[in-house]
Each structure stands twice: as C-alpha cells, then as structure tokens.
Amino acid sequence: MEARPRWMRRAAVAAVASLLLLAGCAARAASPASGKNSLRLRQAWARAAEAGQNAAVYLTIENPTGQADRLLDVRTDVAGRAELHQSRMNGGVMEMQPVTGGLEVGAGKSLSLAPGGYHIMLFDLRRSLRPGDRFQLQLRFRRAGLVEVPVEVRSAAAAMPGM
Ligand SMILES: [Cu+2]
Numbered sequence: 001m002e003a004r005p006r007w008m009r010r011a012a013v014a015a016v017a018s019l020l021l022l023a024g025c026a027a028r029a030a031s032p033a034s035g036k037n038s039l040r041l042r043q044a045w046a047r048a049a050e051a052g053q054n055a056a057v058y059l060t061i062e063n064p065t066g067q068a069d070r071l072l073d074v075r076t077d078v079a080g081r082a083e084l085h086q087s088r089m090n091g092g093v094m095e096m097q098p099v100t101g102g103l104e105v106g107a108g109k110s111l112s113l114a115p116g117g118y119h120i121m122l123f124d125l126r127r128s129l130r131p132g133d134r135f136q137l138q139l140r141f142r143r144a145g146l147v148e149v150p151v152e153v154r155s156a157a158a159a160m161p162g163m
Helices: 006-030
Strands: 040-047 055-062 069-075 079-090 093-098 103-105 110-113 118-125 134-141 145-154
Touching: 040 134, 055 079, 055 145, 069 079, 103 110, 110 118
Parallel strands: 040 145
Antiparallel strands: 040 055, 055 110, 055 118, 069 103, 069 134, 079 093, 079 118, 134 145
C-alpha cells in the first residue's frame, strides 16, 4: 500500500531540486571577485553630467574563466534607469540604440565598452556627476551573477561624438 500518492512524491522531488538550484546560485554570488574564477571589471568611467541629464559609462570586462558569460543588465543608485547601448554610424550620422539580449563575453576574452561602440547609458541622473566623483554600478551577469564596480567620473571635455 502506498503511503502517499505519486504526484505528492514528485512535488517533493521538485522542491528539493529548486532548493539545490538556489544554493548553487548563492554559492556563486558569494565567491571572491578576483582570480581566474571570476570576471574582472576594469577602468570603469563615466562622463561628467548634470542632475536630470543622461550620461554614458565605459569599462572593460575581462573573462579569464573557461566559460562564456553574458552581461544581462545594469543598475545604479545615481540614475533612474540604466541601459546597454550601442553606437554605430548610420549614413554618416552617429546613432545609438539599446542592446537587446545582453552582451556576450567569451571564455578567455575581453569586451570593451568604449566611446563609439558599446556603452552603458544612464538616464535621469539623480545627482550631478562631477569630475573626480565616484559611484557604484551593479552589473548582472548570467553566470557570475551580480558584480559591483566603482565608476570614476571624468571631465565632459573628454567628450566624443555619439558617446
Ligand atoms: Cu547611449
């Protein structure tokens, strides 16, 4: 005689499986943010801008691990909204548009977000960004999870067309 109906046992197995998944994520997020097992974020900087305006952030993402990762989205306390953008020339005019589906960083590769290409767009700044200021940016990766990086504000005079 069965103690419990089959569906009940199946539900119990599913619950244990999801707990294991959660534990795996937590362990990964808690791993140290250096060494060959994790991403390295370098030279993060933003252009100076006034409160209420937009600003672009640039950085280099190095992936020394053996597995590709993907930057999914970005947030920061200093802006109402942050998006991944790409600048490109269109008929002699520099245009930018949101990146959909995130940005891949291949195993052993690095990805540069730089003026004229990929960048992080901050919308609706909650405070002015002055040269020499620093603020924290949170990047969410598919594998590495949430990674935080300090961003240094540089003079807007370093401006280039198209951000
Ligand atoms: Cu942009």
